[in-house]
Amino acid sequence: MSSTRSLLLKLPTRSLLRFRCLRGMGLNPSGYGVLMFPSQAWLLTRPKVRFNSSSAALKHQSEIRDHGKASPIGFNSVRSMSTLESSAYKSSNDEERLEPLRGEIKVRGNVVQVGDKRVPNVWLRDNCQCASCVHTDTKQRLLDTFTIPRDISIQSSKVQAKGLDIEWNDGHKSSYKNDFLLRACSYPEQRSIVRQGSAKLIKWDASIASDPPRLQYQEPGSNPDFDKELMRRLRQYGFCYIDSTPFTDPNTTKTLLESIAFIRPTHYGGFYDFTADLASADTAYTNIALEAHTDNTYFSDPAGLQAFHLLSHTDGSGGASLLVDGFKVAQDLHAQDPAAYATLAQVNVNCHASGNDGISIQPYRGFPVLQHDPTTRHLLQVRWNSSDRASIDLPLPRVDEWYDAARKWDALLKKSENEYWEQLTPGRVLVFDNWRVMHGRSAFTGKRRICGAYINRDDWISKYKMLHHGRETVLDHLATG
Numbered sequence: 291m292s293s294t295r296s297l298l299l300k301l302p303t304r305s306l307l308r309f310r311c312l313r314g315m316g317l318n319p320s321g322y323g324v325l326m327f328p329s330q331a332w333l334l335t336r337p338k339v340r341f342n343s344s345s346a347a348l349k350h351q352s353e354i355r356d357h358g359k360a361s362p363i364g365f366n367s368v369r370s371m372s373t374l375e376s377s378a379y380k381s382s383n384d385e386e387r388l389e390p391l392r393g394e395i396k397v398r399g400n401v402v403q404v405g406d407k408r409v410p411n412v413w414l415r416d417n418c419q420c421a422s423c424v425h426t427d428t429k430q431r432l433l434d435t436f437t438i439p440r441d442i443s444i445q446s447s448k449v450q451a452k453g454l455d456i457e458w459n460d461g462h463k464s465s466y467k468n469d470f471l472l473r474a475c476s477y478p479e480q481r482s483i484v485r486q487g488s489a490k491l492i493k494w495d496a497s498i499a500s501d502p503p504r505l506q507y508q509e510p511g512s513n514p515d516f517d518k519e520l521m522r523r524l525r526q527y528g529f530c531y532i533d534s535t536p537f538t539d540p541n542t543t544k545t546l547l548e549s550i551a552f553i554r555p556t557h558y559g560g561f562y563d564f565t566a567d568l569a570s571a572d573t574a575y576t577n578i579a580l581e582a583h584t585d586n587t588y589f590s591d592p593a594g595l596q597a598f599h600l601l602s603h604t605d606g607s608g609g610a611s612l613l614v615d616g617f618k619v620a621q622d623l624h625a626q627d628p629a630a631y632a633t634l635a636q637v638n639v640n641c642h643a644s645g646n647d648g649i650s651i652q653p654y655r656g657f658p659v660l661q662h663d664p665t666t667r668h669l670l671q672v673r674w675n676s677s678d679r680a681s682i683d684l685p686l687p688r689v690d691e692w693y694d695a696a697r698k699w700d701a702l703l704k705k706s707e708n709e710y711w712e713q714l715t716p717g718r719v720l721v722f723d724n725w726r727v728m729h730g731r732s733a734f735t736g737k738r739r740i741c742g743a744y745i746n747r748d749d750w751i752s753k754y755k756m757l758h759h760g761r762e763t764v765l766d767h768l769a770t771g
């Protein structure tokens with residue numbers, strides 16, 4: 291049987307523009323998933339970028355091929371690739387503007403079609419949401435995917451106002467909501483929004499000083515609106531102050547931070563409370579100036595949130611705190627020099643934490659300074675700490691490519707209009723997104739005591755998503771997001 295129905299779904303406008311743009315460049319949009327991880331992924335495999343027949347594109351293609359051959363150890367030139375690919379990167383992960391999309395859901399014989407896209411039966415069957423396929427309490431798949439016959443087919447179907455009902459030839463019955471089917475077919479644009487906990491980002495510079503995001507302390511757990519507002523500010527600005535926090539007992543700060551999500555223990559301990567005494571062998575535990583950096587570049591998964599509460603500073607001065615919006619600086623670099631941006635997005639850098647006896651913490655692989663989602667091309671993470679940098683994953687004769695790009699990045703992040711300086715005071719807790727906002731401090735004298743903690747990225751984003759998208763929406767997007 292076969293029936294049809296027209297539907298509306300929200301789809302990002304910019305994604306459509308981007309689609310056209312890729313076409314205009316001579317790139318086949320179906321190849322663009324590969325555009326995101328070129329240089330490293332291509333060490334062992336041939337480039338999979340696909341082109342249409344435009345001559346400019348073919349010229350690029352042969353350049354890429356020739357590079358692969360010319361290099362005895364198989365590196366493709368980042369420089370020659372980057373101009374082409376830089377336009378594929380998005381220097382922000384703003385929530386996309388959503389526009390309605392007309393789609394038509396129909397069943398043609400044995401095939402579900404959404405617009406001109408075919409929905410594979412095995413995927414539909416595997417993502418049946420009924421109580422025998424998904425555990426109602428744990429939300430985990432109960433269905434043994436590989437018992438689904440490879441050629442599972444549709445026995446009968448019914449296109450209804452709300453969605454599509456299917457009876458499979460193995461006798462199982464499934465129902466799919468229309469927006470689920472439409473979203474599934476809008477790969478990859480529609481996917482990221484809920485999964486990544488996207489928000490309308492507010493990029494900032496030094497002028498944020500006049501009105502920084504802040505909230506008044508409230509007893510943890512006493513007001514759900516506080517949690518929601520804190521999450522919103524952290525997502526949109528990448529930082530938030532919590533003012534009027536009691537500071538006589540650091541445990542108040544600990545409990546406040548634990549109300550976001552559990553604290554991540556590291557080689558510095560769990561909840562930290564530090565002064566310039568080298569208790570841990572790291573420059574943070576001295577009184578020297580620290581340039582803008584992100585913490586934990588030596589972890590495979592750097593902490594998502596970081597917090598500082600200056601409990602006291604006596605017998606001296608200095609020690610002002612510096613914040614720089616890494617996503618804003620990335621946007622500046624993207625506009626100023628797309629090739630440099632692409633270099634920082636592609637070349638992997640290794641880092642280490644080796645100050646303390648018995649450890650040298652290093653990630654299982656190098657990561658680029660600007661880390662993107664390979665599917666959506668959104669910028670997801672900034673990893674930048676010159677003090678903790680180790681090797682650069684380029685053959686030595688080519689490392690100057692990275693240095694040239696990094697020099698441009700460094701110049702932008704040190705521009706005074708990008709630097710937001712603030713003298714922290716007891717009572718003001720600073721919480722910031724360590725995947726976005728870089729921090730530093732000026733040198734100081736006297737006795738300065740700070741407490742705080744690290745919180746995992748996935749845990750705080752989970753909380754953001756629950757409070758802003760809602761549990762139902764988040765779960766609804768699991769198979770399509």
Ligand SMILES: C[N+](C)(C)CCCC[C@H](N)C(=O)O
Pocket residue numbers: 558562564572573574584585586587675677678
């Ligand atoms: C925050 N706390 C004082 C505990 C540690 C500071 C560590 C700074 C270090 N270089 C890094 O990037 O992790």
Ligand SMILES: O=C(O)CCC(=O)C(=O)O
Pocket residue numbers: 574580585598611729730731740
């Ligand atoms: O002392 C400060 O203000 C910050 C030091 C620092 O960068 C850190 O602890 O991660």
Ligand SMILES: [Fe+2]
Pocket residue numbers: 574583584585729
């Ligand atoms: Fe730090």
